[in-house]
Amino acid sequence: MASNSILTLGSYKNRKLISKKTILDTYKILGYIASGTYGKVYKAEYRSGSFNNNKTTTINSNANSNANSNTNHKNNHDLKKLLFAIKKFKGDSRDGEILHYTGLSQSACREIALSKELKHENIIQLVEIVLEKKSIYIVFEFAEHDLLQIIHFHSQNGLKPIPEFSFKSIMWQILNGVSYLHQNWIFHRDLKPANIMVTYDGIIKIGDLGLARKFDNPLQNFYTGDKVVVTIWYRAPELLLGGRHYTPAIDLWAVGCILAELLALRPIFKGEEAKIENRRTIPFQTNQMFKIIEILGKPTVKNWPTLDKYPEYQHLQNFKAYSNKLLTWFHNIGQSNSNLFSLLQTLLEYDPAERIAAYDALVHQYFLEPPYVSTNAFDGLPFKYPRRKITTDTTDLLQLQNKNYKRNPNDLDAISSRKRQKV
Amino acid sequence: MSISYNINLRIYLHKCLLTLSRKLNLKIQPVATAQIYLSRFLITVSIKEINLYLLIATCVYLACKIEESAHHIRTVLSESRNLWPEFIPNDITKLAEFEFYLIDELEHCLVVHHPYKSLIQLKNVLSTYDFQILAGSNEDTTLVNANSVANNKAYSSENNLLASTLMNNSGSSASSLSIKNIQLTDDEIQAAWSFINDSYITDLPLIVPPHIIAISSIFLSIFISKKLSMSNYLNLIKQNERLLFLINFIAFSKINLNQIIESIQEILILYESWSKYDEKSIKDDIKFLLLNR
Numbered sequence: 001m002a003s004n005s006i007l008t009l010g011s012y013k014n015r016k017l018i019s020k021k022t023i024l025d026t027y028k029i030l031g032y033i034a035s036g037t038y039g040k041v042y043k044a045e046y047r048s049g050s051f052n053n054n055k056t057t058t059i060n061s062n063a064n065s066n067a068n069s070n071t072n073h074k075n076n077h078d079l080k081k082l083l084f085a086i087k088k089f090k091g092d093s094r095d096g097e098i099l100h101y102t103g104l105s106q107s108a109c110r111e112i113a114l115s116k117e118l119k120h121e122n123i124i125q126l127v128e129i130v131l132e133k134k135s136i137y138i139v140f141e142f143a144e145h146d147l148l149q150i151i152h153f154h155s156q157n158g159l160k161p162i163p164e165f166s167f168k169s170i171m172w173q174i175l176n177g178v179s180y181l182h183q184n185w186i187f188h189r190d191l192k193p194a195n196i197m198v199t200y201d202g203i204i205k206i207g208d209l210g211l212a213r214k215f216d217n218p219l220q221n222f223y224t225g226d227k228v229v230v231t232i233w234y235r236a237p238e239l240l241l242g243g244r245h246y247t248p249a250i251d252l253w254a255v256g257c258i259l260a261e262l263l264a265l266r267p268i269f270k271g272e273e274a275k276i277e278n279r280r281t282i283p284f285q286t287n288q289m290f291k292i293i294e295i296l297g298k299p300t301v302k303n304w305p306t307l308d309k310y311p312e313y314q315h316l317q318n319f320k321a322y323s324n325k326l327l328t329w330f331h332n333i334g335q336s337n338s339n340l341f342s343l344l345q346t347l348l349e350y351d352p353a354e355r356i357a358a359y360d361a362l363v364h365q366y367f368l369e370p371p372y373v374s375t376n377a378f379d380g381l382p383f384k385y386p387r388r389k390i391t392t393d394t395t396d397l398l399q400l401q402n403k404n405y406k407r408n409p410n411d412l413d414a415i416s417s418r419k420r421q422k423v
Numbered sequence: 424m425s426i427s428y429n430i431n432l433r434i435y436l437h438k439c440l441l442t443l444s445r446k447l448n449l450k451i452q453p454v455a456t457a458q459i460y461l462s463r464f465l466i467t468v469s470i471k472e473i474n475l476y477l478l479i480a481t482c483v484y485l486a487c488k489i490e491e492s493a494h495h496i497r498t499v500l501s502e503s504r505n506l507w508p509e510f511i512p513n514d515i516t517k518l519a520e521f522e523f524y525l526i527d528e529l530e531h532c533l534v535v536h537h538p539y540k541s542l543i544q545l546k547n548v549l550s551t552y553d554f555q556i557l558a559g560s561n562e563d564t565t566l567v568n569a570n571s572v573a574n575n576k577a578y579s580s581e582n583n584l585l586a587s588t589l590m591n592n593s594g595s596s597a598s599s600l601s602i603k604n605i606q607l608t609d610d611e612i613q614a615a616w617s618f619i620n621d622s623y624i625t626d627l628p629l630i631v632p633p634h635i636i637a638i639s640s641i642f643l644s645i646f647i648s649k650k651l652s653m654s655n656y657l658n659l660i661k662q663n664e665r666l667l668f669l670i671n672f673i674a675f676s677k678i679n680l681n682q683i684i685e686s687i688q689e690i691l692i693l694y695e696s697w698s699k700y701d702e703k704s705i706k707d708d709i710k711f712l713l714l715n716r
């Protein structure tokens with residue numbers, strides 16, 4: 001057995017540690033935003049006086065583009081500050097410090113790899129990725145709102161609908177972002193209101209690429225081993241029926257559900273998830289399927305020719321015949337625009353092959369009639385959406401910061417001994 | 424004792440990576456991505472600073488995740504330990520730690536594009552391409568450039584032959600060809616595929632785009648078909664026509680010819696060096712390096 005040092009990173013690691021700038025050197029954590037499936041998200045601002053590394057250039061150029069889009073919001077002074085959302089991936093931790101290296105999760109890998117590739121107005125912009133002290137941080141531009149909040153805001157204020165202009169601009173921008181993803185052969189796979197953010201100046205930013213995948217490889221089967229895809233309410237019928245071939249259409253189904261939710265201010269297909277009881281059998285999502293059938297009617301090989309090819313097809317036998325009541329649903333929520341209805345219908349098309357593509361939806365008749373969409377979905381709104389709540393009680397990163405950011409004792413040894421030698 | 428990151432070492436590292444990949448039953452995509460990570464890491468980090476075997480294991484582990492064919496960290500570690508028991512620690516945190524440094528060194532750019540896809544696309548394009556339509560429209564200046572590039576470089580004998588094939592035929596008109604497309608045989612695709620595989624030993628994939636490597640590999644595979652038919656005159660003529668057709672196709676599609684020549688040259692140089700490959704000495708060198716760190 002060789003000496004211990006060959007099994008470690010040795011001198012390379014020391015060299016790296018010395019030159020490394022830490023996340024808390026660069027950013028000041030303002031508070032804790034939310035905790036998702038894979039990590040905790042914090043609000044942060046740029047720490048002044050740390051403009052001395054090469055990251056500054058990226059951030060500065062980002063700042064400039066922010067400043068440009070801000071010109072018509074002169075009174076939003078405090079919002080002009082550079083704000084960031086820092087996502088810290090989960091791990092076994094104590095007092096905010098991750099205890100062991102365990103290997104990056106698949107989700108972290110996907111998000112790092114894809115965020116790095118993407119640049120589009122309607123996709124949340126990556127600022128940087130920082131790997132430090134066993135933790136993974138992804139720094140994004142900060143978005144003041146998300147669709148979940150906006151829907152809540154309207155439903156709590158006595159079901160006042162979202163103004164048509166805003167609704168329309170939001171929908172178009174979502175489709176624009178999804179179209180960009182699909183043109184790059186990336187499927188988001190987890191589109192839902194919570195993952196669709198909006199900046200304070202009304203620009204849609206699709207976020208959370210933790211489930212997103214690239215599908216441009218002809219050598220790879222489209223079948224994917226991973227099981228949980230898309231939160232159940234937004235899950236496309238072909239996935240519920242056990243379909244394994246992912247197509248961009250699953251994202252468009254989710255967009256259809258989001259469209260319906262923005263109109264109705266509640267999820268259109270609010271099913272109850274059948275929990276996985278044992279590892280081997282994935283349960284059929286009967287209740288979710290039922291919620292869809294209740295409104296869209298029972299699918300048939302007539303309106304969905306490949307229907308009987310799906311693994312879970314036989315489960316459909318248990319449902320009574322329902323007819324399509326989407327138009328009734330649409331009228332019941334107080335809508336009447338026939339072009340809007342047609343857009344909804346083609347997004348919630350059973351047959352994935354017939355479902356409209358994002359690119360085509362961008363020029364759907366509905367978007368060609370007034371009111372015309374804008375890059376600022378909030379333009380002319382007589383009210384302001386509440387800002388994102390942050391909490392400042394001690395949750396890990398903050399705690400770390402407040403401890404005056406002491407380094408991990410092990411790393412400290414390595415660094416200080418080297419530094420001492422140098423001095 | 425001196426060990427440097429030369430072609431000998433590169434061949435050895437490539438072989439190690441392939442061995443581990445085979446143990447893990449990997450498809451070509453993650454293998455190729457791991458190889459790119461390895462090459463990119465060693466641009467900025469000296470081989471003397473790190474444990475090369477652990478580096479290979481880490482590249483494979485990360486590439487599998489990025490290519491959506493993840494293996495558990497324990498599996499990667501134990502397969503690596505089976506291969507290089509002296510040099511791989513029995514501790515998953517060491518591999519996971521290295522992953523952090525690897526990702527950082529790669530500047531978080533983890534998505535990699537490979538020539539295999541281009542090879543398949545080119546195969547299809549070449550088989551359906553109708554040259555008659557294009558005849559007369561291929562007065563292309565890139566071919567003229569090829570002459571000057573070729574003249575400025577020292578070529579091995581093999582290279583000379585190839586370069587002159589490329590240059591001397593650059594003027595020939597497509598309309599004089601009797602074939603309208605190229606149906607690559609399975610053997611030729613297989614050969615092109617292997618050329619692509621081997622190109623990963625060199626820095627080519629870091630320098631030229633994937634489609635250049637793909638078309639260079641196709642060129643080489645047809646060139647070999649031609650060499651193999653030297654004794655059969657009719658066959659020789661046919662292979663010659665295919666080569667000409669390919670050259671005209673390259674000219675017409677305005678693919679960077681200089682880069683193609685450079686790639687072909689690089690691959691041929693690799694094969695020349697391969698004949699002098701000495702695995703035992705490399706192994707000993709690495710062992711010495713690691714044990715005396």
Ligand SMILES: Nc1ncnc2c1ncn2[C@@H]1O[C@H](COP(=O)(O)OP(=O)(O)O)[C@@H](O)[C@H]1O
Pocket residue numbers: 033034035036037038039040041084085087124140141142143144146194195197207208209210
């Ligand atoms: N760029 C951002 N700006 C503001 N809030 C954000 C941002 N990114 C994420 N969040 C908040 O954090 C939550 C979780 O983030 P998300 O990326 O969806 O992680 P997860 O994969 O854990 O769901 C989001 O629902 C949102 O409330």
Ligand SMILES: [Mg+2]
Pocket residue numbers: 036037194195208
């Ligand atoms: Mg989320």
